[in-house]
Amino acid sequence: MMKIYYKADYDKKxxxxxxxxxxxxxLLVDDPELQDGYEVYKVTVAGQEVTEFTGKTMLDLFNYYWKRV
Structure with a gap:
């Protein structure tokens, strides 16, 4: 399970x-639910924090995983 913790419109989600x-x-669909500019402050996969990700936005996270999947 992957969990993404982010800020959108000043709310933590x-x-x-x-x-x-x-x-x-x-994020590859025509109208994605998550916007590129949302601020990502934590990512976990299988309950472990992904410390190698040093980006700040959903687009950064997309680019991080685009190279790995």
Whole structure:
């Protein structure tokens, strides 16, 4: 399970995906639910924080996983 903790419109939110490739696919649709500029402040996969990710936005996270899936 992948969890993304982010800020949107000054509110802290979180979203879950079964796996990182599902997250990547969710941003490839015409009108994605998650906007590129949302600020990401924590990511976990299988309950472990992804400390290698040093980006700040959903687009940064997409680019991080695009190269890995």
């Amino acid at each position: 979180e979203v879950e995906f079964e796996k990182p490739s599902d997250f990547v696919g969710s």
